[in-house]
Amino acid sequence: MKEKIVQILQENDLFRHLDQEALLEIASHCTVMAFNGGDTVVKEGEQSDSVFIIASGINVVKKVKTDGRDTILAYLMKGQTFGEVGVVQGVPRSATVLSLSNTEVIKLEADFFMEIMRRYGQIGLQLSKTLANYLTNTNKRLLRGGKRSRLILIFDLHDTPNSNILSRLLASEMHRQSLTSTIYAEWPEASELKVDAEKNGNSDGPYHLMESGLTVLSEPQKLPFGQINNLPLTTDRLLNDFSDVVLYLNEAPPAKIQFMGENLTHLIYLHNGTKSDMHKANMFIRSYQSLLHGREIEYYQIAMGQKPGQISGKNVFEIGENDFLDESYSGFEQVEMSHPLTLFCRKLVDRFERNNRVGIFIPSKYDSGETMDSSAIIDKTMNFMGGCFGGATLEEVKGVWNSEKIGIVGEKIYLVYAYTTAKDLQQYIDQVVAYARGLKSELRQEAMAMEVNKKLTLI
DSSP: OHHHHHHHHHTSTTTTTSOHHHHHHHHTTOEEEEEOTTOEEEOTTSOOOEEEEEEESOEEEEEEOTTSOEEEEEEEOTTOEESHHHHHHTOOOSSEEEESSSEEEEEEEHHHHHHHHHHOHHHHHHHHHHHHHHHHHHHHHHHHHTSOOEEEEEEEOSOOTTHHHHHHHHHHHHHHHHOSOEEEEEESOOHHHHHHHHHHEEEETTEEEETTSOEEEOOGGGOTTOOTTSHHHHHHHHHHHOSEEEEEESSOOSSOGGGGTTTEEEEEEEEOOOHHHHHHHHHHHHHHHHHTTTOOOEEEEEEESSOTTSOOOTTEEEEOGGGOOOTTOOSOSOOOTTSHHHHHHHHHHHHHHOOEEEEEEEOSBOTTSOBOOOHHHHHHHHHHHHHHHSOOEEEEEEEEEEETTTEEEEEEEEEEEEEEOHHHHHHHHHHHHHHHHHHHHHTTOSOOEEEETTEEEEO
16 A cells, blocks of 8 residues: 555655655555545634645536535546645645546545655745746636637437537537637547548547637547546636537447536537427436536527427427438538527527627606606617617616716616627627717616626726
């Protein structure tokens, strides 16, 4: 057992520079502990009384937010260390570590760790480098939190015809509409994907870049951080570099999907539309809704091959067999915009994309405090917003504002808003601002208020 511990220590950044005698001494003070997948190794807030080195398995570092929800900070694998920060600083555990798979860890008591830190300066030097690396990765994750990141899982557990073609078209359409970097991958087998990608794109390491701009993970074995079999780890790393990750799965993943839930936004279940498939789909989705309770995830079913009108339900769609593409088609070639599958993907992605909200607040009083009839302005604004974004909604709210002329003014306010895609928001936002400026003069306002994605802006 001591030899095994020495081997693990030699693979760890903190200890790899020590000689054999020092490693044997440290190994004699170590304890090996085993955990099953899902077990808690350390818990946030507990006393930092030990340092751990992972001997085998994958662990996830999580922290509880103020609203009670978890955020994933990092994934740790064989040879990596955790718990050292709390021990060095003498503070409680700053995060919870869970075993994502069956795991073995090597445990060093805090007092002994501090002693060897004083005796071997190389350990302190390597620890400073490790902490700097943690800081870099955390900053990257925080930067990623400043932009939208989406993980879309598409399940085909019924050998559904045209399923991978539909998934590839959907990923291409997401890239086209979102104006962000999108990557598409398939699990567990990617050999067919590699062949199709090579026909239609240019190779770049583990990736192929399609003519459409979509990136395809065609050779996951070339990823610098491991193969796609570690789905939570892989998707987390991919989301550092891509805004959208679309993953097609024709097997249920063995890994616990709750560890992917932080970024999961859409779960799509493909099937053949039979009663049996519908029942399995509903059971599958309910199980994931329970598992990922509290996450803002949209769930969809797509029944392929059934006559239209055979099934119905919330977020349930049908694609008739006559709308299929020939199986010789890969899903990456250009398809006519009028083809039913293309139109379906555009419609579905448009539904995904309309998660941006822009609105204009219409006052009911002039800057003098005099009441006005806002009905004509509301109708005009509804028509303007509808013309830009394809529709608009009216909501009555109450508000107060501080007038430079008469002080605090309370009034009824009307909010005209629309949900739109990122592309349309970018295209029309200048016109919306210009329109609000025009209303400012027309309605004799000191300022007009706009809302963009829940952020208030004064014009």
